[in-house]
Amino acid sequence: MARRKRLSEDARFALMAAPGTLFIFIFLFLPILSIIVFSFWRTEVYQLYPDWNLDNYRVLLTTPTYMVFLMRSLVTASLVSLVCVVLGWPIAYFIIRYGGRYRLLMILALAAPFFTGIILRVSALQGIMGPVGAFNMTLMTFGFAPVKVIMFSQVATGIGLVYLYIPFLVTAIYLSLLNFDFELLEAAKVNGAPPWRAFIEITWPLNWMGTIIGVILVFIPSLASSVTPIFLGGANGALFGSVLGRQFSETGTLALGSAMGVVLFAVSGLVIYLMWRTVNLRRAGFTGKDY
Amino acid sequence: MTRRAFEIAGKLTSGALLVLLYLFLYAPIVYIIYASFSKNISWPFPPQFSLKGFELLWIGRTYHEALYNSLILGIGSAVLCTIFATLGSIAVLRYRSRWRRLVVIAHLCPLFVANLLVGISSLLFNRQVLGLPGNMGSAILANAIHGLSFAFLIMLAQMLRYDWRMDDAAMVFGARPLRCFWEITLPNIWPAMLGAFIISFILGFNNLEISFYNLGATQTLPSTAWGSLRHGLGPELPALATLVNAAVFLAFAAMYLLMRYRIFSFGHRE
Numbered sequence: 001m002a003r004r005k006r007l008s009e010d011a012r013f014a015l016m017a018a019p020g021t022l023f024i025f026i027f028l029f030l031p032i033l034s035i036i037v038f039s040f041w042r043t044e045v046y047q048l049y050p051d052w053n054l055d056n057y058r059v060l061l062t063t064p065t066y067m068v069f070l071m072r073s074l075v076t077a078s079l080v081s082l083v084c085v086v087l088g089w090p091i092a093y094f095i096i097r098y099g100g101r102y103r104l105l106m107i108l109a110l111a112a113p114f115f116t117g118i119i120l121r122v123s124a125l126q127g128i129m130g131p132v133g134a135f136n137m138t139l140m141t142f143g144f145a146p147v148k149v150i151m152f153s154q155v156a157t158g159i160g161l162v163y164l165y166i167p168f169l170v171t172a173i174y175l176s177l178l179n180f181d182f183e184l185l186e187a188a189k190v191n192g193a194p195p196w197r198a199f200i201e202i203t204w205p206l207n208w209m210g211t212i213i214g215v216i217l218v219f220i221p222s223l224a225s226s227v228t229p230i231f232l233g234g235a236n237g238a239l240f241g242s243v244l245g246r247q248f249s250e251t252g253t254l255a256l257g258s259a260m261g262v263v264l265f266a267v268s269g270l271v272i273y274l275m276w277r278t279v280n281l282r283r284a285g286f287t288g289k290d291y
Numbered sequence: 292m293t294r295r296a297f298e299i300a301g302k303l304t305s306g307a308l309l310v311l312l313y314l315f316l317y318a319p320i321v322y323i324i325y326a327s328f329s330k331n332i333s334w335p336f337p338p339q340f341s342l343k344g345f346e347l348l349w350i351g352r353t354y355h356e357a358l359y360n361s362l363i364l365g366i367g368s369a370v371l372c373t374i375f376a377t378l379g380s381i382a383v384l385r386y387r388s389r390w391r392r393l394v395v396i397a398h399l400c401p402l403f404v405a406n407l408l409v410g411i412s413s414l415l416f417n418r419q420v421l422g423l424p425g426n427m428g429s430a431i432l433a434n435a436i437h438g439l440s441f442a443f444l445i446m447l448a449q450m451l452r453y454d455w456r457m458d459d460a461a462m463v464f465g466a467r468p469l470r471c472f473w474e475i476t477l478p479n480i481w482p483a484m485l486g487a488f489i490i491s492f493i494l495g496f497n498n499l500e501i502s503f504y505n506l507g508a509t510q511t512l513p514s515t516a517w518g519s520l521r522h523g524l525g526p527e528l529p530a531l532a533t534l535v536n537a538a539v540f541l542a543f544a545a546m547y548l549l550m551r552y553r554i555f556s557f558g559h560r561e
Contacts, residue, residue, distance in 0.1 A: 009386050012468075016382030017394040020375035020439065024397045028404065028436050031416035038415055048419060090305035091312055098302060105547060106309070112543040113316050115490070117497025119513045120532045123520050124319035127326060127529075132333045134322050141336075163315065170312075195297050216403060224405030227499060231520060241407050248411055248504060261411055265404070272403060 032265060039259035046252040056259035066243070070263065073240040076154065077222035080161040084169040084218045085211065087162075092173035096180075107174050114167040122231050125160055129232065152234025160232040161222045169214035176210020209279050216275060220268050240264065320536055327529035344530030351527065353515060360427065361511040365496030367431035368438050372491035373484050375435075376442035380450050381476070385458075398443040401436050409436055410504035417505070425507030433505045434498055438491030445490060449483030482549075489542055497535065 007015070042051045060066045095106045113121065128134050129150045136146035150156050180203070188198035226241035233239065244264065247257030327344050329335030348354050379398050383391050401409065413433040417423040457479075461471040495502075499513040506514065512531065519525050 010388060013382050013386035013388040013390070016378045016386070017388075017390065020379035020443070021394055021397045023371070023375055024401065024436065024439070027413060027416075027432050028401055028409065030420070031412035032404070032408070034416045034420055035412045038419070048415075087308060087312065090301075091309045094302070094305035094309050098306070104550060108543055108547050109313065110316065112540060113320060115493045115497065115543075116320075116532075116535050116539050117499060117513050119499045119516045119520065120497070120535055121319075123516065123528060124323040124532060126520075127323050128319045134334075137334050137336075163319075166312070167316075195294060195301075220403055220405050224407040226407050227517070241405075244411070245407065248414065254415065257411060258415065261408055265408055268403070268405065 035258040035261045035265075038255055039262045041255045041258075043253050043255040046254065048254055056256045059256060060259055060263060066240075066260070069238060069240040069243050070267070072154070073223050073225075074267070076158055076161065076225075076239060077219050080158055080165070080222045081169075081215045081219045083158075083162050084166045085215060088166055088169040088173055088214065089211070092170050092177055095170075095174060096177040097182075107171060110170050111167050114164075118164065118227050121164060122160060122228055125163055126231055129156055129159065152232070152237060154233060154237055157225070157229045157233040157237055157239065160228045161218075161225055164228065165218040165221055168217040172210050172214030172217060173207065176207045176213075180207055212275050212279055216272055219271060223268060223271075224264055320532075323529050324533045324536065327526075327533040332526050332529055341526075344526035344528075347525070347527045348530050348534070353510065354512070354527065354531070357510045357512045357515040360506075360509055361496050361513070363427060364430055364434060364498075364502060364511055365492040365494075367427070368434040368495035369442075369488045369492035371431070371435035372438040372442040373488045375439055376446045376487050376491075377480070377484055379443055380446035383447070384450050384453065385455050395447075399440050402440040406437060406498070406500035409433055410501040413501075414504040425505050425509075427506070427509060430502045430505040430509070431495075433501045434495040435491075437498065437501055438494045441494060442487035442491045445487045446480075446483050449486070450480060453479065486546065489546065493539060493542065497539075 038048055039056055040052050040054065042049045042053060042055070091110075095103055099106050126133065129136075131146075131151045133151075135150065139146055150159065184202050184206075185198050188202055189195075193201070224241045224244075225239060226245040229237050229239040229242045233242075240260070241264070244257055244260040247253045247260065325338075326332045326335050328340055328342070330339035330341040330343070332344070376398070379394060382388075383394055410433065413429065413436070414425065417429040417432075418425070423429045457475050458471050461475045462468070466474070497513055499517060502511055503514055503517070510518075512535070516528055516531060519528050
């Protein structure tokens, strides 16, 4: 048998890494680039025409409602992320610390509902929180006044988003704590640090990267949420994402929709950048080895 | 002892939070399952048993087509995800290259792009640039973008512990790379590949926001559910939710049992 020529390590790496990377490049990177281009075009009845102009951005910036929707989305996404962190941290900590052999079961049980998809989860939530939902019907059956604030309101949208995305955050912190060395806390204890101080100076900063990843994974889809506000937010609860979606499904103003997409992308990118800047890799236990 | 009291208080509070979160996550699911077996779905008290919703699903042609389309979409997307994620994770873990970090970032960046943006941008890109109309093909491609990150993470977690010296040994004894993959690598990593496949299948099957913009007139289960939710709750929707929840939870229960008894690990490390 003839001696085969072995490919170099670089060539083999390229051969294996190329399919996925090219796929992402062509079907994620190029489409995002293309909506940046289309946002400077013009639409008429679902057709794009390459007349370069800034009209779409002018409309976005000067029509107050669009900015209101964007601000509302930003506030909602920030509050939702905050609530998720406040709830998610102690929960992930509990699972790691006291879960023992049931850790895996506990975290899988939190993650599983995520996979049934947005629409079924939102409709299940509507069964609880809607005007004829179980919560208020129970109250009324026993002669109490219904709680209006969870029927078709911003609050309902917020609760819905926490419901949809908190599994991401708990899982991110869980994975971070899984690799955290709890011996460090013993060292702090031996040296006389009270538990809160050990938490603030050791546990929290060393798991900050996991927390940030979790927050981003909650913030991004909350900022872009389009289905949740339609079904839980009611007539006055529209968010930026739902208005964006409408440009493609109902009004057919594709160029304006592209511009809104670019704004959404830019805002998400900015938020990711600002959050990532707070991560100090060396402080997070990053040793300089590859990942 | 204050330290002891502090610890106990913390344990109780966080444990209570965990229980509350389970309640919050599962109460709506349990309620919709209960409603699906009831005659009156909006306020099913006192309980009256009925299978009307399931009957409607059983005879409804739209639901059959939607189920078929969702299956095709999920399988197509999962096949792409599993192949790309397997190749990508092997590249990143086995070979030294200065492009490794870039490849990891590329495979994970879909996690940080909202579904809505993936949906609308691939709709416009496919239509305007590639000349692809909205159909099953473009929906599969767009969904695979989203699922790839999840599949890649699962593969990466599993393969971190993989001992590449086994492959090197096979190569030293003269195995061609393909044979080495087939006889050494694949038998060791297929549980992780199965995990990646199941997760990306479920994601594609149940996805609404990406599929909605890319499917054109083709209906899937989530888009049919979306339509029926908009036109007022019919009895089919709770029944559909019950079936999908049951399927997802069965898949997760099976994965859990296999991991628990160390038959497969699906990428989870103890």
